[in-house]
Amino acid sequence: MFNPDGLESQNSGLSQEFLPKAPQSVKETELDFLFLVELLCKTLFSHGQMRLVELVNHTKLSISVLEPLLAFMRTEQLCEVSGRNDTEATIAFNLTEGGRKRAQTFLQKSHYAGPAPVSLASYIDMVHRQSVSGMKITKELVAEGFEGFVLRQTTLDQFGAAMNSGRAIFVYGPAGSGKTYVSEHLATLLTGYTAIPHAVEINGEVVQIFDPLVHKPVSSSGAAGSLDRGVRHDPRWVLCQRPVVITGGELTLSMLDLEFDQNTRFYQAPPQVKANNGLLIIDDLGRQLVSPQTLMNRWIVPLDRKVDYLALHTGTKFMVPFDVIVIFSSNIPPSQLADEAFLRRLGYKIYIGELHENEYRAIFEQNCRRMSIPFSEAGLRFVIDQLHTKHDKPLLACIPRDLLEQVRDFAFYQGVEPELSEKMLSWAWENYYTRG
Numbered sequence: 250m251f252n253p254d255g256l257e258s259q260n261s262g263l264s265q266e267f268l269p270k271a272p273q274s275v276k277e278t279e280l281d282f283l284f285l286v287e288l289l290c291k292t293l294f295s296h297g298q299m300r301l302v303e304l305v306n307h308t309k310l311s312i313s314v315l316e317p318l319l320a321f322m323r324t325e326q327l328c329e330v331s332g333r334n335d336t337e338a339t340i341a342f343n344l345t346e347g348g349r350k351r352a353q354t355f356l357q358k359s360h361y362a363g364p365a366p367v368s369l370a371s372y373i374d375m376v377h378r379q380s381v382s383g384m385k386i387t388k389e390l391v392a393e394g395f396e397g398f399v400l401r402q403t404t405l406d407q408f409g410a411a412m413n414s415g416r417a418i419f420v421y422g423p424a425g426s427g428k429t430y431v432s433e434h435l436a437t438l439l440t441g442y443t444a445i446p447h448a449v450e451i452n453g454e455v456v457q458i459f460d461p462l463v464h465k466p467v468s469s470s471g472a473a474g475s476l477d478r479g480v481r482h483d484p485r486w487v488l489c490q491r492p493v494v495i496t497g498g499e500l501t502l503s504m505l506d507l508e509f510d511q512n513t514r515f516y517q518a519p520p521q522v523k524a525n526n527g528l529l530i531i532d533d534l535g536r537q538l539v540s541p542q543t544l545m546n547r548w549i550v551p552l553d554r555k556v557d558y559l560a561l562h563t564g565t566k567f568m569v570p571f572d573v574i575v576i577f578s579s580n581i582p583p584s585q586l587a588d589e590a591f592l593r594r595l596g597y598k599i600y601i602g603e604l605h606e607n608e609y610r611a612i613f614e615q616n617c618r619r620m621s622i623p624f625s626e627a628g629l630r631f632v633i634d635q636l637h638t639k640h641d642k643p644l645l646a647c648i649p650r651d652l653l654e655q656v657r658d659f660a661f662y663q664g665v666e667p668e669l670s671e672k673m674l675s676w677a678w679e680n681y682y683t684r685g
Contacts, residue, residue, distance in 0.1 A: 268482035268486050269371065269444075269482065269483040269486060270482065271482060271484065272310070272314055272483065273313045273314065275314055275317060278310070278365065279367070279368035279370065279371060280365065280366070280368065280450055282318070284450065285314075285365065286318055286321060287358075288308065288361075288362065288365060289304070289308070289322065289328075290327060290328075290348060290351055291356055291359075291362035292307060292308065293328060293344045293348070293352070294344060294348075294349060294353070298341050298342065298343045300332075301315070301340045301342070304342065307363075307364070308364060308365050309364040309365055309483075309484040322348070326345055327345060327348035329343055330342060357514075359455060359513070359514040359515050360512070360513040360514055360515065361513070361514075361515040363448060363457070364447040364484075365447075365448075366447065366448035366450040366455055366485070367446040367450070367483075368449070369449055369450070369567065371446075372458075372569075373568075375444055375446075375486070376525050376526060376570040376572050377570060377572070379441070379444065379526050380526065381415050381491075381526055381527065381572055382572075385413070385440070386409050386412040387409075388409060390409075390438060391405050391406075391408065391409040392405075394434070394437035394438050395434065398431075398434070399604075399608050399611045399612050399615070399646070400427075400431065404601065407597060408435060408438075410597070411597035411599065412574065414597065415596075416574070416595070417552050417574070417576070417594065417595045417596055417597075418575070418576045418577070418596060419577045419579070419583050419592075419595045419597065419598045419599070420576060420579075420599050420601060421578070421579050421582060421583060421598070421599075421600055422580070423603070423643065424580050424645075425645040425647035425648065426603070426646055427601055427645075427647065428579075428601050429532050429533075431601060432530050432576045433493075433495065433530060435528060439490070439528065442489060443490075444486040444487070444488055444489075445458060445459050445464045445486065445489045445492070446485055447485055447486075451561065451565070452561065452563070454515065454561050455516065456516040456517070457515065457517050458518045458522065463492050463494055463523050463524075464489040464490075464492055464523070465489055465492075466489050467490060468488055491526055491528070492526065492527035493524070493528045494520045494527070494530070495530045495532060496520055496531055497531070497532040497533045497536070498532075498533045498536040500537050500544070501537065501538060501539055502544065502547060504520065505519050505520070505547055506559060507519060507561065509561075521551065521557060521573055521575075522557075522559075525571075525572050526572050527573065527574070529573045529574070529575045529576070530576045530578065531575065531576065533578065533580075534578060534579035535581045535586060541579075541586045541587070542587065542588075545587040546591070548591075548594075549590070549594065552575065552595075553594055556568050556569070556571055603643040603644050604644040604646060606644065609633065609644040609649065610629060612646055612649045612650075613629055613632070613649040613653075616653045617653060617669075620653055620667070622653055622657060622667045623668060625669045627669070628670070628674060631669075631671055632674055636674065636678050640678075640682065642682070648681075652678065652681060653677075655676070655677035656668075656673045656674065656676075659673060659677065
C-alpha cells in the first residue's frame with residue numbers, strides 16, 4: 250500500500266514528490282499573463298485588501314509568479330501597495346478605483362476568483378500518469394476489502410479480475426440482491442492516490458474540477474501560509490483518494506456535458522470527469538428519464554477509445570481522458586438494455602442473484618448481532634420455511650436486514666426487547682410486502 254510520506258510502489262499512488270513542481274514564473278504556469286491579471290483583479294475585488302501571503306494562499310501561486318503580475322498591475326494603476334515595511338509578509342494590496350472598474354468588467358466575463366487553474370495539457374498528462382490501469386488488484390486485497398461480506402468466491406474473483414481490467418462492469422440481478430451495496434464497496438479496492446486540480450483553463454474559460462463532495466484530500470497542500478521561494482509541489486493540485494462518483498435515476502444526458510452557470514459564468518465538470526482515475530457507479534440503470542439505449546449510446550466512444558469530447562458554450566470542442574471504471578447496476582438483463590455493439594464494450598457482466606440458504610443464514614446472523622437482537626434457530630426457520638416458502642419469495646440479501654429493522658422498531662415502540670418470535674416476524678413481513 251502507498252505511504253504518502255514515501256515513494257510510490259508499482260504506480261499505486263502519488264506522493265507529494267510526484268506532484269508537479271510549483272511554477273516559478275508566469276510561463277511555467279502555462280496560463281496567459283493577462284488571464285492571471287484578471288484573476289488577481291477579481292480576487293482583490295471580492296476580498297478587499299489582501300496581504301501577499303493571503304494572495305499566495307488563495308491563488309495557489311508562488312510569490313515569484315505573483316511578483317511580475319502585481320508589478321504590472323501597479324504600473325497600469327490597477328492596484329496599490331499599503332502597509333509596506335521591511336517584511337514581505339506584511340505587504341498588502343488594494344485595487345485602485347480604476348482597478349475596481351476593470352475588475353467589474355472582468356466579472357462580466359467570469360466570476361471565477363478561486364485558485365489558479367492548470368492548463369488542459371497538464372490535466373491530460375496527469376490523468377494518464379495516474380491511470381486506473383496502474384492499479385494491481387490481488388486476491389488478497391479483495392479478501393481484505395470484502396472481509397465479512399457474504400459473497401461467493403466465484404463472484405469475488407470476477408470483481409477482482411474486472412477491477413484489474415480497467416473496463417466497464419455490468420452488475421445485474423433481481424432487486425434486493427445487493428448489487429448497489431457490492432458496487433459501492435468496490436471503492437475499497439482502489440489503491441493509490443490521485444492529484445486533482447482545483448480547476449482547468451480552456452481557451453480562457455474555467456472548468457472547476459475539484460469537488461469536496463467527491464474528492465477526499467489525504468493531506469494538506471503544505472504550501473499554505475508560506476512565502477518560501479524554494480521549489481515545492483504545485484498547490485493548484487490536491488492529493489486525494491481515488492474518486493468515487495455515484496449517480497442513479499436522476500441521471501440525464503445533459504448532466505454528462507459541462508454545466509455552465511449563467512450567473513457565475515464558469516463551468517462545473519460533469520460526473521465522468523470528476524470520476525477520472527476512479528469509479529463511476531451508475532445505479533438503477535433503466536430508471537432514468539432518458540431511455541437506457543440512449544444513455545448507453547452516450548458511452549460508446551468513451552468506453553471504446555478512453556476519451557470523451559466536451560464543448561464550451563462558445564462552441565469550442567475539446568478532448569478529455571476517460572480514465573474511469575464504469576459500473577452499471579441494473580435489475581434489467583444486459584440484453585434488454587443495450588445492443589451487441591455496446592455489450593462488447595463491457596468488460597464484465599456479473600450476475601448477483603438469490604442466496605443459498607447458508608448464505609442467507611450468515612447474513613441473518615450478522616444483522617442480528619449488529620442490531621443486538623438475540624438470534625434463534627427457530628426464528629430463522631420460521632422466516633425461511635414459513636414466510637419465504639409460503640409466499641414464494643426468493644432469498645435475497647436485503648431481506649434479513651429489512652425484516653430485523655422492523656422487528657427492532659416494533660419492539661422499541663412496544664417497550665419490549667426485540668426477539669425473533671413468530672408474532673414479531675409475521676408483523677414485520679406484513680409491513681414489508683404489499684398485498685395483491
